[in-house]
Amino acid sequence: MTSGPLGPLDPGPAPSTAGRLAETALGREQQLELHRWLRLNRLVEDRLTNLYRQGKVVGGLYSSRGQEAISVGSAYALGPHDVIGPLIRNLGALLVRGVAPREVFTQYMARGTSPTGGKDCNLHFGDLGRGLVSPISMLGALVPVMAGVAFAARYEKKDYVALTYIGDGGTSTGDFHEGMNLAAVLEVPLVVIAEHNGYAYSTPTSRQMKIRDLAQRAAAYGIPARIVDGNDVLAVYEATRRAVAAARGGAGPQMIEVKTFRMKGHAEHDDAGYVPRELLEAWRARDPIERFERHLTATGLATAAELEAATAEIQRALDVEVDAALAAPMPPPERAAEGVYEPGPEAPR
Template sequence: MATKTKTRTAAIPHGLTREQLLEMYRLVRLTRSLEEKLEVLFKQSKVVGGLFRSLGQEGESVASAFALNRRDDGTGDMLSPLIRNLGSMLTIGSRPVEVVKQYMAKADSLARGKELNIHITDYQRGFIGQISPLGDLIPVMAGVALTFKQRGQDRVGMVYIGDGATSTGAFHEGVNFAAVQRLPLVVIVENNQWAYSTPSKFMTAAKQFIDKAPGYGVAGEQVDGNDMLAVYAASKRAVDRARAGEGVTLLEFMTYRRKGHAQHDAQTYVDPAEIEHWASTNDPIDRYVKTLVDNGWATAEELTAIGADIDRELDEAVAEAEQSPLPEPEEALTDVYGDGPVNAPWTRHTPPDPTLA
């Protein structure tokens, strides 16, 4: 009688559990599928403004943010993404229906139609929306991390920057300040080979962006950004260092952007063969699936079931967003200007409140 061969299960590395491995798969699959849904909505003229895909680099966004402590009460770690970090937003706590409503500029979106794509903030869940002038979020997140240190809080900040934006003065000032103050901050440079249409070799004379770390006196590590487990391990080391009071870590994730800067960008400046090479040999999701199945950590059937649940969730999210109303014109006047302090130059026409004297 034939005997059934047992499938050997490899030990799971980096202190992760099988459930966490499957959750990382769900999040990275959710990221790609959500962006695919948004692309369909964009082509139907239902998206207001631009659409920015992270095709080919979703894995590093999810795996890096997975190293943070997430809490929904405003006491967890804090993350600040760029336009291609939807995966990190979903990992820290953003919900797909919120993202769809945001892209469609609906009245019940987090920004209520005033801001688009992932320019959204929720301090309770731990994410701060991006700033369009690239590089500016580095000093902002350095300031956030400074408050963690001054208050003695067990919290860490994580901020993403593109390879092109490392050339900005704000990047230099923010990293330098965070380094001098030994702030609990993780700075992630996403080296996806292109800053819009400019290749990395025209942006720095350094052989690699991680070479900048010693100049600031901070720890640095370069990682294969399409290897999700390697990204998680490096990010966890950096987060643990920050939490232990050891200061800033500069991480460089080597990855690739397989879409143009935004949906309107046909990416004609890139050799199509280069894109196909990355798609066929170094897709982060394909690599992660192979790792899960080959090591016996998940079955193909389990992953298929997760995908089916995601598809249902996204169908419901789009249906809900399409039923949501657009904001009323008066909404444009709310939450734009602050009242300002009493007797400030711009409010002197208002009589002072005697109760505040």
């Protein structure tokens, strides 16, 4: 990626029509599976946008549009016992790890049957039984937490790896630096995916750091970091597979910087009027899903009709999921404190 008239995030000339992606050992079935996860990621978010505009979503709606290849490609590279700590733009990672779209819809609509029973919204939920650590709002905080999860793996002599995500803005927090340093000196099996998507809310990366690559921040702690094209699902998958294998094999923490672009505002209420339109246009030509579809058809792994049929099938499944979520009840008021406070002793009469 070169600096150009648009600054350090200028993606350069649009990719060739074939959109050549990274080399992979993944076979046809696996690549078609990746395609279904990518489309599911985008279509779930499209449905959420509709629900938001109908006033059905409680709180904010956060999109990973244009960044789906990062969540999907990285989560696809994990083993069944690995643990992830996702952020609000990592819906794709949750889906790949087995979270059902209905859980996501009910969670965003604060229904009583949602994973948090309506006590929190969006993707703020976890399930340790499924290897999901719940995100919290404080940026950077997941890095030391996931370093702790990775430490536990080594302490218990288990071979699982902890993987978490961080945005460019998040890499400026103290927690990020403390967590990275701790993980490095403890040599724990932690993989950090740093999503360099150009903006932290309305602040361009150039206004918050004097370096061009987030990978330089990992180098400061002696953590190996690779830079990959975040809009190439195969590149993300291959880099994560290698990083996970290295961490699992005892090489200590690993970081992957993925270059990408945030294609919507910070959240649905933000029209991103501060982002130059030509930058968005340039990145739209690199849409990760369309690029992957061009790759699948150009390499003969699928026909356009097969890809359309797969997408239509997802749409039909989502019709059912959305209807079920809309029919789910709101949480009963008498359960508001349940799971929040320890049940105290009976009040004296």
